[in-house]
Amino acid sequence: MNFKVIIVDCSGVTSEDEFWEAYVRDVNSPHPGFGRNFDAFADSLLGGPGAPVANEVRFVGTASLEALRQGRFLALLKDLAHDAPDTRITFE
Template sequence: MTTVYVIEGSEVTGPGGFWRAVGEAVNGPGGYFGRNRDAFADCLSGGFGTPEDGDFVLEWRDHAVSRRALGPELFDELVEIVHERAPGTLRLR
């Protein structure tokens, strides 16, 4: 069964908010996996919160809100990390 992790984009007010939202999406309330791009990439590769078999979906709700808060450059970089490390798992809503 595919696991769906939901990032609530409306809670992303900047990079710190993004790391917090992803940590909680993957590891539950108060969840933590790191606070940088490398930790994000590792998390998506499996074994650091996401399933090792890659059977998951990352659903990013209100992604347009996140894009404005993060800035287009960082947002696009984060999306690219997902495409590189976990192809086919990203749903932008």
């Protein structure tokens, strides 16, 4: 089995819509119908639409996400990622 890492580049992201665009672009999931919100992200980590087909997903350039919802956006992403059963999720 090959170890696959997906890099989601968040550098320069200034809105939630831009974040979800980066996620969909970089994960390149074969599953259609990803909802581009926290519920959809949580579902994707359990294998639903938008699921990353990888052993690890690295969100890089996440300093730009600190401005979204006064830091709560990134905090919620981290909380949801913590519970991902099959994929290691990191934020750099």
